[in-house]
Amino acid sequence: MSPSVNEYVNQFEIHQKLVAMVSDFLGFDASGLMAFLVFAVTAFAIVNVMALIGGLGTYAERKISADIQLRQGPNRVGPYGILQFLADGVKMIMKETIYPAQADRALFNLAPVLALLGVFATLAVVPFSSGFTLANLNVGVFYLIGVGSLVGVAVFLGGYAANSKWSMLGGMRGASQIISYEVPVTITTLSIVLLAGGLSFGHFVENQGGFPHEWFIFHNPFTFIGFFVFFVGMLAETNRAPFDLPEAESELVSGYHTEYTGMRFGLFALAEYIEVFVLCGVAVAAFLGGYKVPFDLGNGVIFVEKLGLPAIIGKNIGQVLQLGSFVTKTLALYYVVIWVRWTFPRIRVDQVMTICWKYLTPIALFNLIGVVFWMYAFDNQSLWEILSHLGGGSHGGHH
Secondary structure (H helix, E strand, O other): OOOOHHHHHHOOHHHHHHHHHHHHHHOOOOHHHHHHHHHHHHHHHHHHHHHHHHHHHHHHHHHHHHHHOOOOOOOOOOHHHOOHHHHHHHHHHHOOOOOOOOOOHHHHHHHHHHHHHHHHHHHHHOOOOOOOOOOOOOOHHHHHHHHHHHHHHHHHHHHHHOOOHHHHHHHHHHHHHHHHHHHHHHHHHHHHHHHHOOOOHHHHHHOOOOOHHHOHHHOOHHHHHHHHHHHHHHHHHOOOOOOOHHHOHHHHOOHHHOOOOHHHHHHHHHHHHHHHHHHHHHHHHHHOOOOOOOOOHHHHHHHHHHOOOOHHHHHHHHHHHHHHHHHHHHHHHHHHHHHHHOOOOOOOHHHHHHHHHHHHHHHHHHHHHHHHHHHHHOOOOOHHHHHHHHHHOOOOOOO
């Protein structure tokens, strides 16, 4: 199992010396205090980087859509318009906050904060690298499903608290859609739990390799289909087109956030773009090898030591390479999410429910049962291993 960020930092001698110095200065064991500080600084860094990624996501959305539609997109504020998201943020902060006359102000203010809180809480279990995970919980899947549900609650609260027909309809659509699509997504995730033999996302990644044929998406035909079930469910859970029924502007003005102005509207948008990144990261960890790189990082540490440099540099270079691998795969999937939005038309609300309950859920159940039979029949070997054994005439062990 890959360590959490605290466990990773604790292995370095420089950190151990620092803990000893602080303990001597304060007169008590400061290991707990230092662990809290490491966790707090890492969490602060991740939250701020994710806020930046969420802002850049709005820029990427506009630029990619412009490219698809053969137009320029933002090109005035900063080089190639890259500072447009900052200009939008400043504009939203400066806009007046307007409340509907009959709105429940407490819930109206709580909804966007709850949406952002639910998304930020899910970041705790995202494995960015083998030593850069806030909390490698052994029940990471349950945790993600639990705290991720806060977003659905926030969408419904935003629609309900505004006391507007359009907002209420959008909130009801959002709640039903998010709750419904959690079913095929969770069932598909369970098939990966079976293959990995654990519920933590670090366990998912450690049971895969750096090369594509070692990823769970290519482990067997059922996980290959399962990836697309997961991806479609992910689009629906994040209210992305063609499943953006909760905010369908052609029908509901702007759905659950019709009545929101200024930064409260901005928080909903920021939560959506960060949630897309998080779920793309979860898909990468579960199906696409996570942070794994296609070579042995241990050899890199040995190479650095041969150059006369400390081993700590080699280990940290490895972390940077793993982080780069994870972020590259996640951003590639992020691009596909945006690409899908500007390619397919929005579907009707009854079709959204039909796709979930009549197609994706039965397929997810079929895949789960198929994975069980595959593990039993082929001793948990991947399709690549089976074909390699047939081609080489040899017999190997477990995956």
